[in-house]
Amino acid sequence: MEEGQLYFYCRNQPFGEFSNFYPSPIKLDGYTWPTTEHYFQAQKFISDEAHFQNVLHLRKPIEALFYSRKHRPAVRSDWAQVKDGIMLKACTAKFEQHFPLRELLLSTGNRQLVEHTTKDSYWADGGDGSGRNQLGITLMQKNPDKTLSDIVQEAADGIIREGKRLNKQIEAEWLSSQLIAVKPFGANLDARQSAYIRIPSEISQTCVYLYSKESFWYTLFNYTLREVIVPTCEQLKAFEPFSWLLYCSLCQIKTTKDILTVYRGLNLTDEQRQEFMEDHVVFFAFTSTSRNRVKAEVFGNTLLIIDLNVQHPYYPDQNIWCGSDIAALSIFPGEEEFLLKNKCVFDFVKYEFDTEKSKHILYLRRIKPKIN
Numbered sequence: 001m002e003e004g005q006l007y008f009y010c011r012n013q014p015f016g017e018f019s020n021f022y023p024s025p026i027k028l029d030g031y032t033w034p035t036t037e038h039y040f041q042a043q044k045f046i047s048d049e050a051h052f053q054n055v056l057h058l059r060k061p062i063e064a065l066f067y068s069r070k071h072r073p074a075v076r077s078d079w080a081q082v083k084d085g086i087m088l089k090a091c092t093a094k095f096e097q098h099f100p101l102r103e104l105l106l107s108t109g110n111r112q113l114v115e116h117t118t119k120d121s122y123w124a125d126g127g128d129g130s131g132r133n134q135l136g137i138t139l140m141q142k143n144p145d146k147t148l149s150d151i152v153q154e155a156a157d158g159i160i161r162e163g164k165r166l167n168k169q170i171e172a173e174w175l176s177s178q179l180i181a182v183k184p185f186g187a188n189l190d191a192r193q194s195a196y197i198r199i200p201s202e203i204s205q206t207c208v209y210l211y212s213k214e215s216f217w218y219t220l221f222n223y224t225l226r227e228v229i230v231p232t233c234e235q236l237k238a239f240e241p242f243s244w245l246l247y248c249s250l251c252q253i254k255t256t257k258d259i260l261t262v263y264r265g266l267n268l269t270d271e272q273r274q275e276f277m278e279d280h281v282v283f284f285a286f287t288s289t290s291r292n293r294v295k296a297e298v299f300g301n302t303l304l305i306i307d308l309n310v311q312h313p314y315y316p317d318q319n320i321w322c323g324s325d326i327a328a329l330s331i332f333p334g335e336e337e338f339l340l341k342n343k344c345v346f347d348f349v350k351y352e353f354d355t356e357k358s359k360h361i362l363y364l365r366r367i368k369p370k371i372n
Contacts, residue, residue: 006108007116009124017101018113018139021061024101026093036090037061041068043086044075087123087138096240099247099343105139113139148186151241152179152203158238159217168216175210175217182206204249205329211246211286212330212337225285225342243342246286250341253324260309260319262289262338265299268360273302276362277348287340291325295335297359306346307365322366 008015011022020037033039038055041064045051051067051074058064068075076082095102113136118127125131156176163172185200211218224239264287268276275281289306290296297303312318323340330337349363 005114006111007114009115009117015104015108017104018115018135020090020135024094024098026090026097028090028093031056034059035061035064036094038064039090039093040083040087041065043082044068044079045071046076048074084134084138087135088141091135091138096236096244099244099341102244103251112136146190148189148199148203149183151245152183152186154237154241155207155245156180156183158241162220162238163216166216166220171216175213175215178206178210198252199245199248203245204252207242207245207249208253208326208329208339209331211339212288212326212332214331222285243286247341250324250326250339251321253326253329259291259325259338260307262291262306262308262323262340263293263296264289264304264306265296266302266304267300268302273360273362276304276364277351279348280367281346281348281364283340283344283346284342286342287323287344289323289338289340291327291336291338297357301358302360302362305361305363306340307349307363310366310368320366320368 006015008018010016011019016022017024020040021035023035026033026036026039028039033042033056038058038061042052042055045055045068051071055064055067058067095105114133115124115135116127117124120126121131123132123135125133125136156179159172159176159179160169163169163175182200182202185202189200211221221239221242224235225243228235289304293303293305308319308322310320312320321341322344323338325337326339327333327336345367346364347367349365351363352361353359354361
């Protein structure tokens with residue numbers, strides 16, 4: 001990993017994702033905030049509902065900043081004492097809820113992150129290095145002393161808590177014990193570096209195996225990621241560690257380049273089917289598909305045909321990564337499972353009805369991300 005300073009400021013320039021103005025909505029304190037800047041500025045008016053709601057509903061982050069300046073007399077009296085903690089809370093939510101951003105942050109390793117501008121000498125460096133650079137310091141605090149073993153323990157604890165809540169203690173204890181057994185393999189690995197240092201195969205293979213196993217955890221985990229719009233702090237605490245481990249595990253599994261199309265069989269009502277026929281379809285949960293069309297067609301009245309053959313905007317010799325072939329690790333290897341990562345976005349292409357098989361066919365294509 002390259003050492004030295006890494007500068008960021010404008011959201012449309014390299015590492016602009018670290019800016020509080022970057023359009024990455026966060027769910028926090030019961031609301032969905034357009035940016036971390038919106039959340040941060042609104043906290044200045046925590047005791048004034050009118051100002052608080054006004055900031056929440058502003059369209060642009062710059063408007064949130066100007067609003068708080070305009071209404072400076074209404075800002076809470078303890079702002080100087082609490083603002084650093086509020087910024088850390090907002091940034092933590094941003095990078096935990098947006099895995100590509102988290103991966104980007106973790107990939108910076110030990111480099112010094114510097115918000116570089118003359119416009120701010122507290123959150124930024126003042127343009128000449130004399131500023132405090134508090135935003136850069138905040139970003140570098142991510143999991144400061146946490147090892148990969150700590151994350152594995154948190155994932156195991158989450159399974160136990162949810163198992164007790166649903167009266168599934170025995171099943172939860174078995175699932176948790178599988179993670180605890182591989183926990184020592186992550187003892188000396190900094191959690192901040194796991195995006196670019198390989199997670200030990202013992203941990204990654206166990207996570208994928210447990211995900212593929214039919215259990216209360218599989219059902220609850222996917223339901224929460226798919227259906228819960230604003231997760232509670234307890235839900236984040238229960239599911240985020242396992243979700244993060246599974247995502248990192250998929251990143252490391254070698255997937256052959258010839259897997260260009262995958263299939264998923266579903267049983268859908270007409271109304272549910274219409275949701276897949278919008279311009280863009282987001283799979284918020286990790287989604288199981290098959291490389292084998294015949295096997296997928298066995299399930300349900302609807303077949304999704306998903307085109308993964310989309311060229312990467314930065315690396316023309318590669319396709320956009322959106323999942324991995326987990327057949328060798330799955331409890332059901334015969335299903336030829338390809339697991340899509342969470343938060344994949346697809347374009348709806350077309351609809352057909354197969355009269356011979358009485359099956360609805362929906363064609364989706366992996367969306368090509370825009371280059372800032």
